[in-house]
Amino acid sequence: LLINVVQLTATTVVLLHMYWPLGLVVAAASAPIVWLSMRFEKRYVVISRRVQDEQGDLATYAEEGAVGIRVIKSFGRSEHVSAGYERAADRLHATSMEKVRLSARFWTFLEVIPNVAVVIVLALGAYGVGRGSLTPGELVAFITLLLSLVWPVSSLGVILAMAQEAMTASARILEIFDTEPSIVGGDRRIDAPRGHVRFEAVDFAFPDTPDTPVLAGLDLDIAPGETVALVGATGSGKTVLTALVPRLWDVTGGRVTLDGVDVRELELEHLRSLVATAFEDPTLFSMSARENLTLGRADATDAEIDEALQIAQAQFVHDLPWGLDTRIGEQGMALSGGQRQRLALARAVLTRPTVLVLDDTLSALDVHTEKLVEEALRRVLADTTGIVVAHRASTVLLADKVALLQGGRITHVDQHSELLATVPAYRELLAAEAEPDPSGPSGTGVPEGVSA
Ligand SMILES: Nc1ncnc2c1ncn2[C@@H]1O[C@H](COP(=O)(O)OP(=O)(O)O)[C@@H](O)[C@H]1O
Ligand SMILES: [Mg+2]
Structure with missing residues (x-):
């Protein structure tokens, strides 16, 4: 862009100097070019942003279709989903064509205007030579210089389009980079966390x-522990x-404290190293089982990993084709829901947190495994x-x-048996389990003392 602009201005100045009436024709030709470029820029920036957004939408469709292929198949909705994809692809195609048409028109003008200038200069120059106000040699020099301007002008279109596209792409990226994180840590640490x-x-x-x-x-x-x-x-x-x-x-109101310190005053990394969560729907990354497990504590030894696996009843990891080095997660071994939950639990336990949060982590386990996990967890949770x-x-x-959570508040805190006896709402929530529990047969098939 810089070189083109310098070449255009310098050559125009030289042309004006050589023979000003023809130089004026050349200078005048730049007016429609500048005007067209500005109009083009304005419309191109809008349309190239639209194309990029629609490309993003289309990629989302493709990704969701691939990730959710089981759900789509099981509901027999392949047609529906691929019709949606096609609509998005058609939309992108139409917008892209609109963009191509816009630049094609602009680029055509960028070709036509300098060439029309050459024709006018040739005609007026021939007339000037005939009247003797210009030598044929001067006209040839003038035309030669003028021809050297044709390429810089027509390539301006490509350069401007590319600059626009780079600008809209940067704007999309900067929209993300410029987002202020709403959760910012403080600077306090807890020395001996309880x-x-x-x-x-x-x-x-x-x-x-x-x-x-x-x-x-x-x-x-x-309370602590x-x-x-x-x-x-x-x-x-x-x-x-x-x-x-x-x-x-x-x-959004009130506060949460850890050892008496508002969590918002703590260093974020410090706080998150104290609190470990095993989520209900655990995310495993496409790395080895070992890397997944040591996510929260990279320096864990094999013995510690083994212990965590034992607590979470996740010893199945050792039976994977390459043991702890088996790649799991999105692009690796597929694990069942219960296996994923147990790995996530082992991952949380391995960090030896001060506060351990299990968000429905055991929901996908069968009763037998859950019992084993709980026996082992009880030891971890003791302190x-x-x-x-x-x-x-x-x-x-x-x-x-x-603690019973109802209507946004903790309405009761008590022993399980107390709540069962006195709070109907609690009884209803745990009804399915509470009924057969005292009768005993739920334990059949589970060898007693298995955890020992
Ligand atoms: N990202 C979110 N944006 C808006 N509402 C949400 C979001 N996540 C959860 N909710 C709503 O907050 C409520 C509590 O959700 P949650 O804590 O996940 O319930 P649960 O007790 O089942 O774990 C629900 O009504 C849910 O619809
Ligand atoms: Mg939940």
Whole structure:
């Protein structure tokens, strides 16, 4: 762009100097070029942004289709989904053609205008030579110089289009880079963490639904080393509550404290090294089993990994084709839901957190495995503060006490048996389990003392 502009100005000045009437013709030709370029820029920036956005939409379609292929097939919706993809592809095609048409028109003018200037200069120059105000040699020199301008002008179109596209692409990237993180850590650290977690009058609402709070005036005190089972209906805010401790979300009112320090005052990395969460829907990365396990603690030894695997009943890892070095996750070995949950649990346990959060981590395990996991977990939880989201009576029994989440608040904190006897809502939530429990046969087939 720079070289073209310099060449255009310098040559025009030289031409004006050589024979000013013809030089004026050349200078005049630049007016429509500048005007056209500006119009083109304005429209091109809009349309090239549209093309890039639509390319993004199309890529999303393709990715979702590939990732969700099982769901799509099982509902017999291949036609529907591929029709959606085709619509997006057609839209992109139409917009791209519009873009091509726009640049084709612009580039045509960039070819035509300098060549028309050459024709006019040739005609007027011949007339000038005839009248004797210009020598034929001067005219040839003039035309030669003028011809050297044709290429810089017509290539201007390509350069401007490329510059526009780079600018819109940068704008898309900068939109992301410029996002201010809303969760910023403080600078405090806890030297000897004990794991005293307190929720004090906590309010929480999602940013896009500020009028419907998920949590409102919630209080909960979890003593160091204590384990609380969190019970509540689906959608009552259990996951949100657990996410407030490592600050995956921030409270909108009240505060959450760890050993008396507001979590917002703590260094973010420090806080998150103290609190480990095993999620209900665990994400495993396309790395080896070992790398997945040591995500939260890269320096864990093999013995420690083994212990964590044993606690989570995830010894199946050793039976994978390459043991701990087997690649798992998205592009590796496919694991079942229960296996993934157990790996996620082992990953959380391995970090030896001060506060261990299990968000429905055991939901995909069969009763037998769950029992084994719980026996082992009980040892871990003995000196770790635990928040265990639970749906089954058997999971609830892991905890020292049970907190019932209803209507955005903790309405009851008590022993499982007490709640079962006195709170109808609690009874309903755990009904399926609570009924057959005392009769005993649920334990059949499970060898006693298996954990020993
Ligand atoms: N990212 C989100 N944006 C808006 N609302 C959400 C979001 N995640 C969850 N919710 C809503 O917050 C409520 C509590 O969700 P959650 O804590 O996941 O429930 P659960 O108790 O089943 O774990 C639900 O009503 C859910 O619809
Ligand atoms: Mg949940």
